[in-house]
Amino acid sequence: MSEIAAKAPTKAPTRPRRRLIASRLVPYLLLQALIVIATVLGLRLLQPSDPDDFALSGFSLREDGVTTPVTLPHFTASRYSLADPPLYTGTFTFRRGDAASGWSVYLPRFSNAVEVAVDGVVVLDSRRDANANRPDRNTPQIAAVPASLLREGTNEITVRLFVWGPLKGFLDTVYVGPDAALRPAYETRTLLFVTLPVVFSAWQSILAVILAIMWLMRRHEPVYGVLAAAMVLGVVQAFAPPPVPPAATSRLAAVLLASAPTESALIVVFGVLFFGWRWPRYATLLFLPGIVVFVVGLIGGPPLPRILFLVLGIPTVGICLVLMACITATAVVRRQDAASFTIGCAVTIVLVCWIQDMLNVLEIVSNDRIFVSRLSYSAMLVAIGAGLTWRFARALNQVDSFAGQLVTRVREAEERLKASFAREEERARAAALANERTRLMRDLHDGLGGQLVSIVALSERGHEGATITDAARAALKDLRLVIDSMDDIGGDLMLALGSWRERASAQLRPHDITLDWRVATPQGLPLHPELRPWHVIQIVRILDEAVTNAVKHAEARHIAVTIDTLDGDQGPYGVISVTDDGHGFAVSDNGEAARTGQTARGLRNMRNRAARCGAMLDLSSDTSGTRVRLQLPQCFPDSDMAAG
DSSP states (O other): OHHHHTSOOOOOTTSOHHHHHHHHHHHHHHHHHHHHHHHHHHHHHTOOOOOGGGEEOEEEEEETTEEEEEESSEEOSOSEESSSOOEEEEEEEEOGGGOSSOEEEEEOOEESEEEEEETTEEEEEGGGSGGGGOTTOOOOEEEEEOTTTOOSEEEEEEEEEEEESSSOOEEOOEEEEEHHHHHHHHHHHHIIIIIHHHHHHHHHHHHHHHHHHHHHHOTTOTHHHHHHHHHHHHHHHHHSOOOOTTSOOHHHHHHHHHHHHHHHHHHHHHHHHHTTOOOOGGGGGGGHHHHHHHHHHHHSOTTHHHHHIIIIIHHHHHHHHHHHHHHHHHHHHHHOOHHHHHHHHHHHHHHHHHHHHHHHHTTSSOSSOOOOHHHHHHHHHHHHHHHHHHHHHHHHHHHHHHHHHHHHHHHHHHHHHHHHHHHHHHHHHHHHHHHHHHHHHHHIIIIIIHHHHHHHHHHHTTOOTHHHHHHHHHHHHHHHHHHHHTSOOTTOHHHHHHHHHHHHHHHHGGGTOEEEEEESSTTOSOOOTTOOHHHHHHHHHHHHHHHHHHHHTSOOSEEEEEEEEEEETTEEEEEEEEEEOSOOOOBOTTSSBSSOSHHHHHHHHHHHHHHHTTOEEEEEEETTEEEEEEEOOSSOOSSOSTTO
């Protein structure tokens, strides 16, 4: 797991390392000792109870041609007895008054298979159910005894015990009595040793699929795939029925026998990878016993695979459990996290169960022969798988939470950006308003203000009549121009030019000059959404200056205004041309008027105005007339370009 692997081992520079290890290891070992005690007590206290009132313990056993009295539970002397199985013979007493609920025969534990007969009639043969004969299971059996078979008084019961190794045959106490008294004990054992393993195996299969999908989605974390493979092997062991002799299937038996040590080796691999360590090469030898059992099972028939499983497989399982316990203890010392503690406790419980099973196999501590390591192993795998799934789901929740926080932060940043943009927009609007105010002040000062000063001066000098009137008209014209420039024309310069045409026609009419107005393209000039009033007033004053020069200095009789739209590299642009038929004037190489005076100043003003709004002014003049060509920009500037 990358998350766990990311945790670096903590070191205490001020404390000796051994003391630190001891301070962490001793409490952990004490905890494991308590878990061992609790597990042993739990196994003793949770043993299912059977109805002792109907127990039959005294039997006579005929084995290998010799009949001896035995007391159940009993272990046979032989590990293989299929042709001449041990025969247990006993008796029980039946009274008709007890037959109201029916009688049954109940066998809580046996290995490998049994055939039960009552008064010579077979009532139970466990070989018909392959799963009931597995030595690693504790499957109970119960069979109803037909009332017609029972005789009043003493009845005979015989049990044939079929044994095919590698363990000795075992027969627990036999119970014969009313079905109502035996059935609860049978159902309890069925729940513990049949239903519960099936439930765990079903959980294993589901978790194996989930972990396999997680591994496919996250190939860089093989721990999911390793645990999924271990769970698949456990599911195969749980659901694949073992062959029942003499119908032996050596290959299937080899697979089932080899799966247990292989599964244990995979669990060790999982532990190493889970705690972020590197898998050592020599540790691959843990898979060797499983491979040997599998290969021998394919080549040779039974009972050799079973013997190898007893000699190699079961010890390998124990070694793997011990290794897993050491790995988790080391992880606890290094990391001190909940995952290490949890897995370590689970491994301790499984190890205790395995030790108890081994003591049962060696007939050292108990005559019950109840194997619990497989059940505890499945429970451990389910717990680990559930823990991994929970961690994965928690990681997804953390990702979702991070994504939610990220969205919130982006939203907050967006709000701050909007607020900043609004402030900048307000600031720009205020700046534009200030610029417009400045422009108006400049226009009024340069235009209307100067003309009013001229009118005042003419009045003070005693001029009368037409001079003052012309000055007043010029001032009024300029005032109208300033007012018209304030109109919202929506970026359509043709509207402003239409108003200028009316004023120019009125200006030329007294001088008997013809204004020829021509628009070359139907749409006129391109629309300019960025067009501002100060752009309009600069263009209009350029045109005014061109017309005024034609009237005052060129003595023209005809003035033509042409409006055209041309295509450029970056889009269309407009061109306005003013041509007169006056006598013209001399133009220097730099495009200025050769003569000084009012005409030269007027031409400079025209160029300055064109430059301020990004336009280009071309002027040509000869004896046939003067031509002023104003090329408009494709996009008008936001600020006065002449002012920088």
